[in-house]
Amino acid sequence: MRPCAVLTLTGAGSGSSRRLDIGLIHGIDTDTARQSLGRALLTFARETSGTTIVAEGIETEGELETLRALGCPNGQGFLIGRPTRLPPTWAPRTVTGAESSTVR
Numbered sequence: 001m002r003p004c005a006v007l008t009l010t011g012a013g014s015g016s017s018r019r020l021d022i023g024l025i026h027g028i029d030t031d032t033a034r035q036s037l038g039r040a041l042l043t044f045a046r047e048t049s050g051t052t053i054v055a056e057g058i059e060t061e062g063e064l065e066t067l068r069a070l071g072c073p074n075g076q077g078f079l080i081g082r083p084t085r086l087p088p089t090w091a092p093r094t095v096t097g098a099e100s101s102t103v104r
Helices: 032-046 061-070
Strands: 007-010 017-020 052-056 093-095 101-103
Touching (some): 032 061
Parallel strands (some): 017 052
Antiparallel strands (some): 007 017
């Protein structure tokens, strides 16, 4: 397994999310070291209250099935849906916060 960032914390405290990086996810179905590390990180994240776990970069059925077997509740990647432009029928939405912007 090549060195990679495997866990990213987004937000803080309750409601934060933890993301399993594509560097861990790619080939997890055929690599027992990746499976062991993934299992440990999923256990860690589940035991931290108020977090959401997302596996990033799922590209094969094998990766998806392995993540399901490890108990990963959320995922994203080309297998699930390829990036696309927003349909023209979707109206722009304003996002409020520290810096307001329009999302198109």
